Amino acid sequence: MGAPWRDGAEGRALRERLGIQLQETQLADKLTVVETLSLFRSFYRRSHTVDEVLALVELEEKRGARVSSLSGGQKQRLAVACALVSKPELLFLDEPTTGLDPQSRRQLWEIIRRFKHAGGTVLLTTHYMEEAERLCDRVAIMDHGKVIALGTPRDLIASLGADQIVEFALSDGTTPAGLEALPGVKRVRPGPDRIALTVAEVHRAVPALLGLVERRGVELSLLTTHHATLEDVFVALTGRQLRDD
Amino acid sequence: MTEHPLFQLTLARMREFYREPEAIFWVFGFPIVLAFALGLAFRNAGPGELKVGVAAGSGDSALAATLDASPRLGAVVLDSAAARLRLRTGRIALLVVPGDPVVYRYDSTRTESRLARLEVDDALQRASGRPDVVSVRDERVAAPGSRYIDFLIPGLLGMNLLGSGIWGVGFSVVQARQKKLLKRFMATPMRRSHYLLGFILSRLVFLFLEVVALVGFGRVMFGVGVRGSMLTLAGIAILGALSFAGLGLLVASRARTIEGVSGLMNLVMLPMWILSGTFFSYARFPDAMIPFVKALPLTALNDALRAVMIDGTALTGLGAPLAIVTAWGVVSFAVALKIFRWR
Numbered sequence: 001m002g003a004p005w006r007d008g009a010e011g012r013a014l015r016e017r018l019g020i021q022l023q024e025t026q027l028a029d030k031l032t033v034v035e036t037l038s039l040f041r042s043f044y045r046r047s048h049t050v051d052e053v054l055a056l057v058e059l060e061e062k063r064g065a066r067v068s069s070l071s072g073g074q075k076q077r078l079a080v081a082c083a084l085v086s087k088p089e090l091l092f093l094d095e096p097t098t099g100l101d102p103q104s105r106r107q108l109w110e111i112i113r114r115f116k117h118a119g120g121t122v123l124l125t126t127h128y129m130e131e132a133e134r135l136c137d138r139v140a141i142m143d144h145g146k147v148i149a150l151g152t153p154r155d156l157i158a159s160l161g162a163d164q165i166v167e168f169a170l171s172d173g174t175t176p177a178g179l180e181a182l183p184g185v186k187r188v189r190p191g192p193d194r195i196a197l198t199v200a201e202v203h204r205a206v207p208a209l210l211g212l213v214e215r216r217g218v219e220l221s222l223l224t225t226h227h228a229t230l231e232d233v234f235v236a237l238t239g240r241q242l243r244d245d
Numbered sequence: 246m247t248e249h250p251l252f253q254l255t256l257a258r259m260r261e262f263y264r265e266p267e268a269i270f271w272v273f274g275f276p277i278v279l280a281f282a283l284g285l286a287f288r289n290a291g292p293g294e295l296k297v298g299v300a301a302g303s304g305d306s307a308l309a310a311t312l313d314a315s316p317r318l319g320a321v322v323l324d325s326a327a328a329r330l331r332l333r334t335g336r337i338a339l340l341v342v343p344g345d346p347v348v349y350r351y352d353s354t355r356t357e358s359r360l361a362r363l364e365v366d367d368a369l370q371r372a373s374g375r376p377d378v379v380s381v382r383d384e385r386v387a388a389p390g391s392r393y394i395d396f397l398i399p400g401l402l403g404m405n406l407l408g409s410g411i412w413g414v415g416f417s418v419v420q421a422r423q424k425k426l427l428k429r430f431m432a433t434p435m436r437r438s439h440y441l442l443g444f445i446l447s448r449l450v451f452l453f454l455e456v457v458a459l460v461g462f463g464r465v466m467f468g469v470g471v472r473g474s475m476l477t478l479a480g481i482a483i484l485g486a487l488s489f490a491g492l493g494l495l496v497a498s499r500a501r502t503i504e505g506v507s508g509l510m511n512l513v514m515l516p517m518w519i520l521s522g523t524f525f526s527y528a529r530f531p532d533a534m535i536p537f538v539k540a541l542p543l544t545a546l547n548d549a550l551r552a553v554m555i556d557g558t559a560l561t562g563l564g565a566p567l568a569i570v571t572a573w574g575v576v577s578f579a580v581a582l583k584i585f586r587w588r
Contacts, residue, residue: 012434020432026424030264031257042253043433086433 016044019088021079023095029068033059033078036067037085044086057081057111073104080111091115093124097131109135129231139230143238156233162186162200165232168209169194169222176216182208189236194222198236250435254443259450261417271412272455276405277462280398283524284467287393294319295361298328298337308343308369315368318361341365398463399550400523405455406482407517407543410489411496411510413451414444418497419506428588441582445490452486472557480560481553484567485546488574492542494581501586517543545569 027036037050054060057077062070070078076096083091093112097105112135116122126132132139133153141149141156149156157163162184170176175195179188184201199205202225213220247253262268295317299309301324312320320341323331331337332350338361339351349365351358421427430440456479463469471478496513500506520527520534521543530538538544545566552558552566 012436015432015434018432020429022425022429022432024425025429026426027429028257028261028421028424028426030261035257035260039253039257040433042248042250043430043435045434082429 016046016086017089018092019083019086019090020092021076021083021094021096023098025079027067027075027078027082030066032064032066033070034063036078037081040082041085047086048084050085053081053085056084056114058107071104073100073107076100076104076108077111080108084111084115089121091120091122093122095125095127097126097128105131129229129234133230141234141237148237149233153230156230157228160186160198160228160233160236162198163228164199164202164205164225165228166197166199166202166205166209166225167194167222168197168213168220168224170213170216171219171221174218176212178212179209182212184208187236196232198228198232199225251439251442251446254435254439255446255450258417258443258447262413262447262451268413272405272409272451273458276401276455276459280394280401280459280462281466283397284394287397295339295357295364296321296337297361297365298323298331298340300325300328300340300342302343304343308341308347311372312341312365312368314372315364317364318368339365392467394463394467395469395555396526396551397524398459398467398469399554400547402456402459402482403485403521403543403547403550404518404523405459406452406485406546407489407492407514409451409455410448410486411493411514413448414490414493415497415500415506415510416503418444418494419500419503422500422586422588423502425588431587437585437587438582441494441578441585444494445487448486448490449483452482456482469554471554473553473559477560477563478550478553481546481549481563481567484570484574485542485550488542488546488570488577491574491578491581494585495577498581498585517541520544522547540569542570542573 031039033054034050037053041047041050041053048056050063051060054063057080059074059077059081062074067075067078080093080096083093091112096112097108100108109131112122112124116135122135124132124135137152139149139151139153139156140147149159151159175190179185179195179197182197182205184199184205185197186200187198189196189198197205197209206223206225210220297312297318297320299305299312299320299322301322305322309320309322312318321337323337323340328337328340332340332352335355335357338355338357339349342348342350347369349362351362353359418427421430460469460471460478492513496509497506500509518524520530520538521541522538523543527535527538527544539548549563549566549570552563
């Protein structure tokens with residue numbers, strides 16, 4: 001859509017095709033849900049009816065309620081409804097689930113998935129790696145304004161070269177030497193309260209780790225393993241956890 | 246039609262306004278309360294009985310009796326400390342000190358005191374045998390149109406149009422900017438001119454109610470009539486409201502916070518409340534200031550409103566003030582559009 005992004009006819013034609021939800025926008029408190037949607041709807045030549053878009057975001061029972069009386073999740077769904085009302089081709093969502101409870105977050109994911117399945121394109125920014133992993137076909141990881149990785153969630157996770165993460169901590173809080181040499185361990189990442197190992201073969205790495213710990217004569221205070229996630233990719237790439245940022 | 250963005254924007258503005266109880270009070274209630282209070286305080290009963298004091302001394306009670314006999318004076322005998330206090334606090338307008346000569350002690354800058362001086366002197370001289378040299382006859386005028394309330398109602402109407410234009414437009418623009426709602430609107434194909442016009446159109450609807458409320462109140466409560474045509478009055482009010490909505494947009498065109506815009510609003514409105522002849526005639530200001538005062542939009546609007554309501558002037562006779570009001574509106578709107586901060 002390489003058209004100019006300004007006021008005037010081309011800018012308007014471009015914005016006809018977009019739906020945008022901005023994180024910092026607070027909709028007018030004194031208007032009701034229906035009034036807010038009718039207002040946004042009036043700006044577009046082509047649009048859903050208010051009832052259609054209310055059904056899309058499941059806000060039908062709040063149609064007559066003032067915006068000020070909505071919960072955080074309902075407000076966020078209304079903001080998304082304002083973005084969807086124009087039947088956009090491209091939907092921009094700016095941290096749509098920040099600060100929401102898990103129930104509301106899942107509701108929003110469902111709305112986004114339905115829009116995607118109907119053929120729409122979504123550009124989503126989020127701090128929740130789980131959200132990106134579940135919703136996105138392509139993920140760009142940004143650090144200090146630069147894209148530092150780009151690909152499908154699966155590719156990005158595969159780029160770690162291992163698919164399991166083993167996290168452990170010792171009761172005396174020390175980091176044993178020789179972890180890199182353990183079979184199947186690709187990478188060691190000491191953290192403030194635990195040590196994370198990126199591991200290719202968990203069935204070989206864990207017994208070797210237990211053996212190492214036993215030889216040192218200390219006890220484990222924590223041991224967990226999980227499949228590598230986007231979060232592990234993010235942390236591996238940015239080292240954010242260590243930088244305390 | 247109801248799906249037109251301008252209609253929807255205007256409707257949204259109106260809803261946001263009438264769902265704000267404070268706004269309703271300041272626009273409709275406050276001017277009426279003010280008119281009522283000032284109407285009572287300055288009702289045409291005249292100054293009534295003027296209170297004067299007579300300082301204690303020889304012949305004080307005879308002097309007090311002489312003054313008290315005048316229907317326009319009420320006299321009390323006071324010792325010197327009490328007299329000084331009452332004179333200073335304005336509870337007596339003048340103090341008479343008996344003796345030869347009789348001394349009148351009063352503040353010559355107070356209208357009431359000067360009036361008391363004339364009345365007291367008149368009563369004393371007559372009682373001492375001064376004849377009236379010229380024969381005279383009083384003709385009292387109390388026709389509607391010459392009272393303070395007749396002067397006040399058009400002034401309040403002008404002040405109200407200014408206030409609701411600036412408050413009504415300014416606060417909601419800045420609030421929308423602060424809540425990033427403006428930025429959100431900018432991401433839609435909404436036309437900027439529609440957004441600004443929505444404010445102005447919603448003002449016109451409320452304007453009608455404001456004028457009816459205040460003029461109706463003046464009529465019912467104090468018998469303040471409109472001598473000229475109602476249509477002309479409506480036309481002037483519409484022009485004023487449009488112009489002040491433009492001024493409101495200008496005031497709110499850059500401010501990012503409510504605190505910031507409040508300061509600007511006061512800066513614009515306070516001088517006009519005082520200078521523009523709302524509560525008293527601007528003719529009281531020094532001559533050098535008058536051309537400046539007359540160039541203010543509220544002065545021009547007040548002049549036009551008074552001309553229609555009190556003198557019954559026709560629209561054709563109001564070219565100069567209406568041109569000033571229009572010019573302010575057009576220039577403000579144009580500048581506002583130019584410098585408006587849309588995010």
